[in-house]
Amino acid sequence: MSKISQSDVIVVIENALKIEPGTLTLSTCAEEVESWDSIGQLGILVALDELYDGKIASISDMAEAGSIAKIIEILKRHTML
Numbered sequence: 644m645s646k647i648s649q650s651d652v653i654v655v656i657e658n659a660l661k662i663e664p665g666t667l668t669l670s671t672c673a674e675e676v677e678s679w680d681s682i683g684q685l686g687i688l689v690a691l692d693e694l695y696d697g698k699i700a701s702i703s704d705m706a707e708a709g710s711i712a713k714i715i716e717i718l719k720r721h722t723m724l
Contacts, residue, residue: 659690673709
């Protein structure tokens with residue numbers, strides 16, 4: 644698998660939330676995106692788990708990440724980004 648960038652992660656999240664490409668930024672929080680509800684959060688987790696070949700499911704704090712910055716932070720902490 645080639646190196647995954649922050650922008651790749653953001654695109655995956657936009658696709659999971661079914662929103663326009665280029666909508667999300669590092670400062671975007673769940674409260675700012677209508678489709679980022681509990682179902683949207685689950686969609687994000689599934690999409691990221693697919694991107695990272697099943698490695699996201701074992702990161703428990705990812706389920707509570709309510710912002711792009713927090714998701715990126717968790718991925719960096721787990722040396723996935």
